[in-house]
Amino acid sequence: MELQGKAAHSAAIRERAEAEMKAIGVDEAFIGTLVDTFYARVLAHPELGPVFDARLSGRWPEHMEKMKSFWSAVAFRSGAYGGKPVQAHLGVANMSPELFPKWLALFTATLDDIAPNQEAKAWFTSTAERIARSLTLSLFYNPALDDPALKRS
Ligand code: HEM
Numbered sequence: 001m002e003l004q005g006k007a008a009h010s011a012a013i014r015e016r017a018e019a020e021m022k023a024i025g026v027d028e029a030f031i032g033t034l035v036d037t038f039y040a041r042v043l044a045h046p047e048l049g050p051v052f053d054a055r056l057s058g059r060w061p062e063h064m065e066k067m068k069s070f071w072s073a074v075a076f077r078s079g080a081y082g083g084k085p086v087q088a089h090l091g092v093a094n095m096s097p098e099l100f101p102k103w104l105a106l107f108t109a110t111l112d113d114i115a116p117n118q119e120a121k122a123w124f125t126s127t128a129e130r131i132a133r134s135l136t137l138s139l140f141y142n143p144a145l146d147d148p149a150l151k152r153s
Helices: 002-023 028-044 048-056 060-076 085-090 099-114 118-140 148-152
Strands: none
Touching: 002 060, 028 048, 028 060, 028 099, 048 099, 085 118, 099 118
16 A cells, blocks of 8 residues: 555656646757767866866766666656766866866757757756755765854854
8 A cells, every 4th residue: 555655656657747848849859969969078178078087987878878768757757867976076187176167058058959948958058057066965065064163253
């Protein structure tokens, strides 16, 4: 009974997400195009390109598949992605908080060129901003540094 309730609940969440994406013209094909176009631009970017390529050289095809399932899982609430984004970024050399606004600017510029409409652009932009903020906090800010006891000393 309990399990059936949970399954019905996740099915309802998935259905709502699918309907929301359909209403703004987003489907799996668009997610594929977005990921392909964005990472081609990342690779060509003077600062982002080397950071990504140093880590992903020889593993780009797997990364692209992973990013497609990541965005698909976020958009359609499908459970298609089961990775750990914070851990994945911990080992990336030359990662810095300053790179995030550059990543977001490139992502937004890509959406300007290829998003099917303004609503789709707004959905991907705000979702990426939220995830980028949470990644930045997890990767670079240690809450202990805000401890008032530390500030006094
Ligand atoms: C400057 C910003 C960023 C840099 C330099 C960066 C770099 C990377 C690199 C090098 C990897 C591959 C890690 C590996 O497989 O060894 C990776 C994975 C990933 N990135 Fe980022 N990233 C950035 C921002 C973001 C943002 C904003 C998002 C989400 C909107 C994101 C989502 C992911 C995900 C889901 C993975 C796959 C994690 C896994 O292995 O399951 N990244 N990133």
